[in-house]
Amino acid sequence: MPSAAPTGRYDFVVVANRLPVDASVDDDGNVSWTRSPGGLVTAMAPVMAAADGAWVGWGGAPDQEVEPFEVDGTELVPVMLTAEDLEKFYEGFSNDTLWPLYHDVISPPTFHRTWWEAYQRVNRRFAQAAADQAAEGATVWVHDYQLQLVPKMLRELRPDVRIGYFHHIPWPPLELFLQLPWRKQVVEGLLGADLVGFQRAGDASNFVRAVRRLTELTTRGQVITLSKNGRTERHVRAAAFPISIDSGTFDELARTPEVQKRAKEIRHELGDPDVLLLGVDRLDYTKGIRHRIKAYGELLHDGRLSTISTTLVQVASPSRENVDAYAQLRDDVEQLVGRINGDYGQVGHAPVQYLHQSFPMEEMAALYLAADVMLVTALRDGMNLVAKEYVAARSDDQGALVLSEFTGAADELTGAVLVNPHDIDGMKDAITYAVHMDPRESRKRMRRLRRRVLGHDVNAWSQEFLAVLTAVPRRDTHV
Ligand code: G6P
Numbered sequence: 001m002p003s004a005a006p007t008g009r010y011d012f013v014v015v016a017n018r019l020p021v022d023a024s025v026d027d028d029g030n031v032s033w034t035r036s037p038g039g040l041v042t043a044m045a046p047v048m049a050a051a052d053g054a055w056v057g058w059g060g061a062p063d064q065e066v067e068p069f070e071v072d073g074t075e076l077v078p079v080m081l082t083a084e085d086l087e088k089f090y091e092g093f094s095n096d097t098l099w100p101l102y103h104d105v106i107s108p109p110t111f112h113r114t115w116w117e118a119y120q121r122v123n124r125r126f127a128q129a130a131a132d133q134a135a136e137g138a139t140v141w142v143h144d145y146q147l148q149l150v151p152k153m154l155r156e157l158r159p160d161v162r163i164g165y166f167h168h169i170p171w172p173p174l175e176l177f178l179q180l181p182w183r184k185q186v187v188e189g190l191l192g193a194d195l196v197g198f199q200r201a202g203d204a205s206n207f208v209r210a211v212r213r214l215t216e217l218t219t220r221g222q223v224i225t226l227s228k229n230g231r232t233e234r235h236v237r238a239a240a241f242p243i244s245i246d247s248g249t250f251d252e253l254a255r256t257p258e259v260q261k262r263a264k265e266i267r268h269e270l271g272d273p274d275v276l277l278l279g280v281d282r283l284d285y286t287k288g289i290r291h292r293i294k295a296y297g298e299l300l301h302d303g304r305l306s307t308i309s310t311t312l313v314q315v316a317s318p319s320r321e322n323v324d325a326y327a328q329l330r331d332d333v334e335q336l337v338g339r340i341n342g343d344y345g346q347v348g349h350a351p352v353q354y355l356h357q358s359f360p361m362e363e364m365a366a367l368y369l370a371a372d373v374m375l376v377t378a379l380r381d382g383m384n385l386v387a388k389e390y391v392a393a394r395s396d397d398q399g400a401l402v403l404s405e406f407t408g409a410a411d412e413l414t415g416a417v418l419v420n421p422h423d424i425d426g427m428k429d430a431i432t433y434a435v436h437m438d439p440r441e442s443r444k445r446m447r448r449l450r451r452r453v454l455g456h457d458v459n460a461w462s463q464e465f466l467a468v469l470t471a472v473p474r475r476d477t478h479v
Contacts, residue, residue, distance in 0.1 A: 005140075006129075007134065007135055007136045007158075007160075008132050008133040008134050008135055008138075009052065009133075009135050010051075010052050010053060010054040010070065010075065010133045010134060010135055010138060011051045011052050011053075011135050011137075011138050011139065012047060012048065012051035012052065012053040012054075012138065012139050012141075013053070013054050013055075013056060013130050013133050013134045013138055013139070013140045013141070014044055014048075014053070014054070014055045014056065014057075014058075014141050014143070014195070015055075015056045015057070015126055015129075015130045015140060015141070015142045015143065015147060015150055015154075016040065016055070016057045016142075016143040016144065016147070017023050017058055017090075017143070017144060017146040017147060018036075018057050018058055018343055019055060019057035019058065019059055019060070019076050019078060020035060020036055020040065020041035020044070020055060020057070020062060020074075020076075021033040021034060021035055021036055021048050021059075021071055021076060021088075022036045022060070022062065023059060023061070032167040032208045033069070033071055033076075034071075035071060035072060038441075040143065042245075042246040042249070042414060042458055042459075043243075043246075043459060043461060043462040044462065045072075045074075046459060046462075047462060047466065048073070048074045049073060051139075052135075053074050053075070053350070054068075054074070054075040054076075054077055054133045054383055055074055055075070055076050055077065055141070056077045056079060056126060056129045056130050056133060056218040057076070057077075058079050058080075058081050058090075059078045060083060062081055062085070062086045063080070063081075063082055063083055064078070064080065065080050066078040066080075068280040071186055075133070075303070077129055077133055079122075079125055079126055080112075080125075080128050081122065084118070085118055085121070085122050087322075088112075088114060088115045088117075088118030088119075088388065089115070089118040089119050089121070089122040089146075089288070090146070091118060091320065091322050091323050092110075092112060092115035092118065093112075093115035093119040094119070094146045095320050095323050096109070096115075096146065096323050096324075096325070097109050097110055097111060097112070097115060097116075097178075097180075097287075098111045098145045098148075098326070099145070099169070101172060101176060101177070101179060101180060102145060102169050102170055102171065102172050103169065103172075103259060103286045103379070103380040103381075104168060104170075104172065104176065104379065105176055105179075105477075106285055106286055106379050106380060109179070109180075111179075111181055113181075115323060115367070115368060116181070116182050117156060119149070120149060123147055123148070123149035123153060123189070123284050124149075124153055126147055126150050127149075127150045127153035127154040127157060128153075128157065130150065130154055130158075130165075131154055131157040131158045131266055134158060134161050136160055137160055137161065137162075138161045138162070139161070139162045139164070139466070139469060139470060140154060140162065140163050140164070141164045141165075141166070141465075141466075141469070142154070142163065142164065142165045142166075142193065143165075143166055143168065144146075144166070144167065144168045144169070145167065145168070145169055147165075148165075148186050148189045148190055148255070149185070149186070149189035150165075150192075151163050151165050151189060151190055151191070151192030151193035151196075152188055152189045152190075152191065152192030153189070153192070154192065155192040156192075162192060162194055162464070162469060162470065162472055163192060163193045163194055163195075164194065164195045164197065164465060164469040165190055165193040165195070165196050165197065165200070165478055166196075166197040166198075166241065166243075166465065167196065167197065167198050167203065167207075167382075168199070168243065168383070169199075169382040170199070170200075170380055170381075170382050170408070171198055171202055171203035171204070171206045171207045171210075172206060173206055174206060174209045174213060177206070177210050178213070179411055183210070183214060184215070187207075187210055187211055187214050187215065188215070190207075191211070191215075191217075191226065191236050193236060194234070194235075194236060194451035194469060194472040195236070195237050195239070195465070195469045195472065196236060196237070196238045196239075197238075197239060197240070197241040197465050198238065198239070198240050198241070198243065199240065199241075199242055199243060199382045199383045199408035200240050200408045201240040201410055203382075203408075203410075204222055204240050205222070205237045207238050208224065208238055208381075209221055211238075214274075222237060222238045222239055222265070223235050223236070223237050223238075224236040224237075224238065226469055237468065237472075239261065239468065241461055241464055241465045242383060242408060242412060242456075242461070243383050243458065243461050244383070244385075244388060244453065244456050244457050244458045244460065244461050245385050245388045245389055245392060245453070245457065245458055246457060246458050246459070247392040247454045247456075247457040247458075248386070248454070248457060250361075250365065250389055250392035251392050251393070251395055251454065252395070253361065253362065253365045253393075254365040254368065254369055254392070254393035254395060255395055255442055258362070259362055259365045259366050259369065260366075260369065262362070262363070263366040263367075263369035263370040263456065264365055264370075265366075266367060266370040269372050270311050270313070271311070271348065271349055271351065273309050273474065274306065274309040274310065275305065275306075275309065275310045275311070275372055275373070275435050276310075276311050276313065276370055276371050276372050276373075277296065277310070277311070277312040277313070277322045277371065277372065277373050277374075277375055277391075277431070277435075278313050278314075278315075278367060278368070278370075278371035278373070278374050278375065279292055279312065279313070279314040279315065279316075279374075279375045279376075279377075280315045280364065280367070280374075280386045281314075281315070281317070281378075281386065282317050282319040283316040283317060283318060283319050283329060283330055283333070283356065284319055284320075284326070284329070285325055285326070285329045286378055286379055286380050286381060287377075287378045287379070287381070287415070288377040288378050288379045288404060288421040289314065289316060289329075289377075290332055290333060290336060291313075291327075291335055291377055291421045291422070291424065291427065292313070292334050292377040292421070292427070293314065293333065293337065293352065293374050294336065294424060295377075295424050295428045295431060296312050296340070296351075296426040296431070297336070297339070297340045297343075297344075297354070298424065298428060299428050299431060299432065300340065300343075300344045301343075301344075301353055302428075302440050303353050304428070305431075305432075305435070307344040307345075307346075307351060308346065308349060310351060311349075311350075311351060311352075311353060312336070312351060312352045312353070312375075313353045313355070313367065314353065314354050314355065315334065315355045315357070315359065315364075315367070316354065316355065316356050317356075317357065317358040318356060318357075318358070323432075330356070333354075334354070334356075337352045337354045343394050351431055361369050364389065365389075367387060367395050368390045368393035368394065368399075369393055369394070369396075370434065371390070371399060372399060372400070373399065373400045373401075373402060373431065373434045373435055374386075374387070374390040374399065374400070374402065375402050375431070376390075376401065376402065376403045376404060376407065376409070377402070377404045377419060377421040377427065378404045378406060378407050378408040378421065379404070379406055379421055379422070380406045380407075381404070381406065381407040381408065381409070382407075382408050383407065383408035383409055384403075384404075384407040384408065384409045385409075387401060387403055387407065387409045387413060387416070388409060388413075388453050391413070391446070391449040391450055391452075391453040392450070392453050392454065394446055394450065395450075397443045397447055397450070398439075398442065398443065398446065399442065399446060399448045400417060400434040400437050400442050400445065401413065401415070401416040401417065401434075401445075401449065402416065402417045402427075402430050402434050403416035403417065403418055403419070403421055404418075404419055404420070404421050405418045405419065405420055406420075406421070412452050412456075413452060413453075414448070414452075415444075415445040415446065415447075415448035415449040415452075416449065417430045417433060417434050417437075418430075422434055438471075455462070
């Protein structure tokens with residue numbers, strides 16, 4: 001089938017809900033953009049530099065019509081979202097339907113037909129923008145649950161391009177996924193890709209089960225065959241590609257004298273506690289923040305941790321504040337923190353230092369270095385990059401990681417102390433164990449963790465994904 005659409009000029013196109021930049025507005029109202037920190041941006045940078053690359057995404061504010069612009073050699077192509085799209089597509093369908101459904105319905109998902117309409121409308125807009133930018137035979141990499149319909153829509157517009165999709169969050173068990181009224185359309189949307197990547201092997205098999213249940217297609221292992229009139233048309237591969245971080249840069253940053261000095265300062269400012277525990281999360285109900293703080297409060301109550309010489313620093317960065325479940329979570333967490341500090345604090349010492357803020361990478365690295373034990377207790381998490389950042393920062397081979405078995409990271413980070421965050425007693429034991437761990441054991445565990453995290457960085461991740469994707473034979477659209 002000939003491609004009727006005029007082609008764009010980019011050989012490599014990333015499509016993600018957000019553009020990889022943050023806008024800042026000066027006193028005169030001029031907008032300037034700086035590269036946002038973050039895994040995906042770092043992973044794509046070398047690929048963007050090598051190929052002629054464009055990134056299609058939303059600028060982060062509603063009703064902004066911005067022309068494409070260039071940052072660090074990458075063409076950024078803003079997609080406009082109206083205030084209504086923001087409410088129905090972003091806060092609604094993406095973050096109040098799909099997000100809770102895909103995270104084990106920890107919070108009940110809401111199903112609204114008007115949200116679904118907005119999801120289709122906005123996905124079509126992203127697909128069209130990608131189609132306009134991609135050169136003949138280009139590679140297009142679509143990211144995450146906000147854009148699951150884009151692969152099919154894009155293939156219809158541009159059958160000549162290779163399409164990869166990576167799902168950054170969990171893919172739920174079939175029994176939960178089947179609740180979605182538009183489950184078949186979502187699965188068909190993803191099958192527009194040549195390669196569908198997941199964090200864990202279990203996510204990929206959950207997806208293949210959904211394909212088997214909801215379509216008539218043939219599957220063999222993790223390969224799905226699409227046919228037309230009895231003839232094989234193409235194959236879709238589903239596979240795991242666990243994402244990582246820019247481990248080397250993080251490791252180097254944590255070795256700088258400034259960060260090392262700041263780590264000492266942090267401990268000092270906290271009153272030089274004997275034990276410093278750390279939690280770092282987006283303020284999200286999937287992260288198990290309440291479970292963690294409850295366990296900590298009980299340890300103080302039981303006298304298993306000293307109320308005067310222990311501190312838990314909990315960084316909770318603001319997130320999705322217009323979604324009710326997030327506003328409710330904030331109230332719950334803040335009430336719990338207030339109660340613990342009220343019950344066990346003293347003049348000049350609060351057992352929980354709660355920070356509802358985001359911090360630059362340097363400060364995060366210093367916090368990781370300062371902490372004796374890192375607590376990652378998510379109830380469900382696609383990967384959890386905070387766990388990997390903590391490990392990358394610990395070139396001193398010290399510190400201990402308490403890690404939920406319900407994170408993707410738990411499949412890889414076997415040197416961590418694994419916990420079931422629903423089991424408060426088990427978590428209390430694990431925290432106590434990590435706090436009192438023999439230094440020889442913690443060094444051994446940390447070395448093992450570091451081998452994994454430094455040996456498999458985000459660059460390796462994107463290379464592996466793209467190697468499989470580009471091995472897909474290019475379809476000759478002119479025959
Ligand atoms: C998760 C998702 C991302 C998302 C990020 C921040 O990591 O997988 O797709 O961008 O959270 O959430 P936000 O709603 O602020 O984009």
